[in-house]
Amino acid sequence: MYLQRRNRILRQSPAIRSMVAETVLSPNDFIVPLFIDEGKGQEFEIPSMPGYFRRSIDGTVKEVKELWGLGIKSVLLFIKCSDDLKDNTGKEAWNADGLMQRSIQAIKAAVPEIVVMTDVALDPYSSYGHDGIVENGEIVNDPTVEALVKMSLSHAQAGADWVAPSDMMDGRIGAIRKGLEENNFTKTGIMAYSAKYASCFYGPFRDALDSAPGFGDKKTYQMDYANRREAVKEALIDVEEGADIVMIKPGLPYLDIIREVKNAVDVPVSAYNISGEYAMIKAAAKMGWINEERAILETLTSFKRAGADLIATYFAKDAAKLLNR
Numbered sequence: 001m002y003l004q005r006r007n008r009i010l011r012q013s014p015a016i017r018s019m020v021a022e023t024v025l026s027p028n029d030f031i032v033p034l035f036i037d038e039g040k041g042q043e044f045e046i047p048s049m050p051g052y053f054r055r056s057i058d059g060t061v062k063e064v065k066e067l068w069g070l071g072i073k074s075v076l077l078f079i080k081c082s083d084d085l086k087d088n089t090g091k092e093a094w095n096a097d098g099l100m101q102r103s104i105q106a107i108k109a110a111v112p113e114i115v116v117m118t119d120v121a122l123d124p125y126s127s128y129g130h131d132g133i134v135e136n137g138e139i140v141n142d143p144t145v146e147a148l149v150k151m152s153l154s155h156a157q158a159g160a161d162w163v164a165p166s167d168m169m170d171g172r173i174g175a176i177r178k179g180l181e182e183n184n185f186t187k188t189g190i191m192a193y194s195a196k197y198a199s200c201f202y203g204p205f206r207d208a209l210d211s212a213p214g215f216g217d218k219k220t221y222q223m224d225y226a227n228r229r230e231a232v233k234e235a236l237i238d239v240e241e242g243a244d245i246v247m248i249k250p251g252l253p254y255l256d257i258i259r260e261v262k263n264a265v266d267v268p269v270s271a272y273n274i275s276g277e278y279a280m281i282k283a284a285a286k287m288g289w290i291n292e293e294r295a296i297l298e299t300l301t302s303f304k305r306a307g308a309d310l311i312a313t314y315f316a317k318d319a320a321k322l323l324n325r
């Protein structure tokens with residue numbers, strides 16, 4: 001047989017394959033979500049996220065040191081708010097002495113170089129479990145945006161390098177940017193969850209923080225998974241309003257959206273490999289149906305190939321260890 005082109009030449013050994021790989025994963029790509037709780041020496045494994053923990057500040061700081069040692073550059077903080085501090089205003093979210101604020105301070109004191117990002121949305125603080133303020137059964141946009149500005153400023157004040165609004169209210173990126181400017185936080189970044197879909201795959205996360213909505217769903221603010229163009233619209237508006245990074249969430253069922261947004265914007269794009277995606281791999285691996293390590297690397301590489309510059313993932317530590325091998 002005479003063939004002009006033999007495509008397999010580029011695949012014939014591990015050396016040549018790594019020379020021509022179009023996508024290379026690195027610990028620099030990862031953002032590690034951390035769940036934080038009150039107390040000391042506390043550590044709870046999340047039942048629907050085997051191998052993932054919610055820890056008190058001391059344990060979290062220890063974990064962050066380890067992550068930094070593995071070459072990971074960023075963490076994204078979530079706290080579990082105790083029930084007696086939840087209300088419909090979300091005011092605990094900007095308590096200068098709140099769990100989030102103390103966590104930021106402790107982490108920045110222990111590992112000052114690490115990039116600390118914080119989730120900005122009212123759901124962990126809301127007695128209704130919604131991302132915004134509720135009036136007559138509706139999640140009201142503008143009063144919520146005012147609350148999110150206070151929350152963001154309080155995180156910046158505590159030392160957060162980045163705020164990551166995950167609430168999907170309209171106009172919040174512009175309002176937060178204005179608030180940061182007016183208060184002289186000119187170095188604080190905004191990573192906007194620009195295209196965040198109303199997804200069933202958030203279930204395990206809501207177990208982790210006890211933040212499931214008490215009534216209804218989040219479909220009046222999070223996006224309809226039927227839509228693609230709308231994601232580009234959201235991302236472009238967020239960039240115009242001052243977002244430094246735009247995020248797509250969930251990840252795996254939305255790789256097409258990552259590529260679409262990547263082609264449309266001139267800022268870095270991040271994607272969130274969320275709790276339900278983690279749970280699926282863990283469950284299948286536990287059953288012996290897939291190889292966990294290979295599933296992790298293949299999944300995370302697919303995010304990058306789709307166009308994600310950064311990946312928020314519960315697999316970050318495992319993946320960093322595999323990549324450092």
Ligand code: PBG
Pocket residue numbers: 119121123131166167201202203204205206273274275276
């Ligand atoms: C809160 C928030 C959620 C997630 C990140 N920030 C849950 C939600 O919107 O209900 C989900 C993360 C995950 O599932 O891993 N606004």
